[in-house]
Amino acid sequence: AAGVIQSPRHLIKEKRETATLKCYPIPRHDTVYWYQQGPGQDPQFLISFYEKMQSDKGSIPDRFSAQQFSDYHSELNMSSLELGDSALYFCASSLGVSFGNTIYFGEGSWLTVV
Amino acid sequence: AQSVTQLDSQVPVFEEAPVELRCNYSSSVSVYLFWYVQYPNQGLQLLLKYLSGSTLVKGINGFEAEFNKSQTSFHLMKPSVHISDTAEYFCAVSGDSIKDACNKLTFGGGTRVLVKP
Numbered sequence A: 001a002a003g004v005i006q007s008p009r010h011l012i013k014e015k016r017e018t019a020t021l022k023c024y025p026i027p028r029h030d031t032v033y034w035y036q037q038g039p040g041q042d043p044q045f046l047i048s049f050y051e052k053m054q055s056d057k058g059s060i061p062d063r064f065s066a067q068q069f070s071d072y073h074s075e076l077n078m079s080s081l082e083l084g085d086s087a088l089y090f091c092a093s094s095l096g097v098s099f100g101n102t103i104y105f106g107e108g109s110w111l112t113v114v
Numbered sequence B: 001a002q003s004v005t006q007l008d009s010q011v012p013v014f015e016e017a018p019v020e021l022r023c024n025y026s027s028s029v030s031v032y033l034f035w036y037v038q039y040p041n042q043g044l045q046l047l048l049k050y051l052s053g054s055t056l057v058k059g060i061n062g063f064e065a066e067f068n069k070s071q072t073s074f075h076l077m078k079p080s081v082h083i084s085d086t087a088e089y090f091c092a093v094s095g096d097s098i099k100d101a102c103n104k105l106t107f108g109g110g111t112r113v114l115v116k117p
Helices: none
Strands: A005-007 A010-013 A019-024 A031-037 A044-050 A053-057 A064-068 A074-078 A087-094 A109-113 B003-006 B010-014 B019-021 B023-026 B031-038 B044-050 B056-058 B064-068 B073-078 B087-095 B111-116
Touching: A005 A087, A010 A019, A019 A087, A019 A109, A031 A074, A044 A064, A044 A074, A074 A087, B003 B087, B010 B019, B019 B111, B023 B031, B023 B087, B031 B064, B031 B073, B044 B056, B044 B064, B044 B073, B073 B087
Parallel strands: A010 A109, B010 B111
Antiparallel strands: A005 A019, A019 A074, A031 A044, A031 A087, A044 A053, A064 A074, A087 A109, B003 B023, B019 B073, B023 B073, B031 B044, B031 B087, B056 B064, B064 B073, B087 B111
16 A cells, blocks of 8 residues: 655755755545654654645744645755754654544655754 | 653563553543554554544554553553564554644654564
């Protein structure tokens, strides 16, 4: 079965640069979530989109922005990168935003800021 | 606000022995509970979930979990582990709250399971 696809899988950027991560949800899924997992930490919710509109916002820095496009894929844009942004970024998707719906995760994009 | 506590950060266990990973949550509203597994350098894979009904939930790979509302717990168990079960396990909760705009997960700190031969 098709899963959540994230690209790139690995990315190395320098401080103050910009990075863009892409996410392709499971076909027919209309909801996308972004999570950040720092080294040795649990995943933290950043932001979510339902039907191309932002549905909820978590601990996403102002330097980051995201959107969901008409084909339901999503992009996370990170600017003025800092060393602390180095993390594993997960995209996840679900069918609808109803509480309890199963959220399926991609394999993540490793961002290293040097 | 919801929170999830995984009481053990690491659990070493011998192959074919049973394992129990403890998870407690706090929430002022109804919750939905999940266990995810993360194998080294991989994403999060759903093991099982509790939404309602029977408090004993069976998942993939021989895992099961028991929801205990009075104890606010959702412990994960496997009667006999394999080397391939070496991974990090995350308990997560999503809740039905007017403060939450949508379904999202709050994770516990994770429990690293190391299965020894």
